[in-house]
Amino acid sequence: MTSSLIVRDATDADLPAIRDIYNDAVEHTTAIWNDVLVDVDNRREWLAARVTRGYPVIVAERDGTVAGYASFGDWRAFDGYRHTVEHSIYVDKNARGGGIGETLMRALIERARAIGIHVMIASIEAQNAPSIRLHEKLGFRTVGTFSEVGTKFGRWLDLTCMELRLDPTR
Template structure:
């Protein structure tokens, strides 16, 4: 059941600002430390997030945040899927949600906004690369029209175990 206070507040999706970077860093680092959402084991600092944001914006890619009551609860972006010119109409996205806000529809709101941004930029295909046991993320992507195109077995490691990668795609155009 939704609490009365939460029902009265609105989730806002907007472009990320420099002021969001400390929260973006913290959400990212929590995912690095505690999840298999990202297969990285190195924590980032504020300067690296600042450089990441600048690089995304320079390439014309969006970085958006979900905010409720002035608090940033998650962020999303997309960027090059592969570096070669022939792939210029295909992007891969990332979405990260604050650990205390997961499961409340924020990921779906960010995904829908990201798909609209991709459509506006004439992206043809959006790629999702999801750790194969992350069934909630896979279900969300399926709900939004992504289709599974395959799973790579044991292509990464984290927390001392091999990880499989499920790949999904959405035709935007």
């Protein structure tokens, strides 16, 4: 029996799972360049801020369990960047490699198009080859790599920046 994957808007009930996925990435990966774990109240404030700005927070649910989440938000805080967003996608450690990230990314792209976003930005730790390949598969192009702009786990990290133009006619 194959289980189905449901992509839907996140709710308050999803926040413990979102927190757990986020904290696992903080503790064990270079996907998030933070060192501090968060609690449900932190994720509640984050969700409220995204919703207030009209930005989606979506989850991928399999068999009643949140297997990943994704969102996008302002790329930069200045008015001139209002048509550009930066996204985040995180998949539960036990569900990676099964297409959930791609499913969430495709849903985010459609949500961005629906609200008139012109460009999506991806900022990816330069050694994260699976994420870079996924973004390339979905049409993102690499626009540059910043060297040693962050640290985690006692080492310098490079940041690869990618972009996807959603409405090339604008």
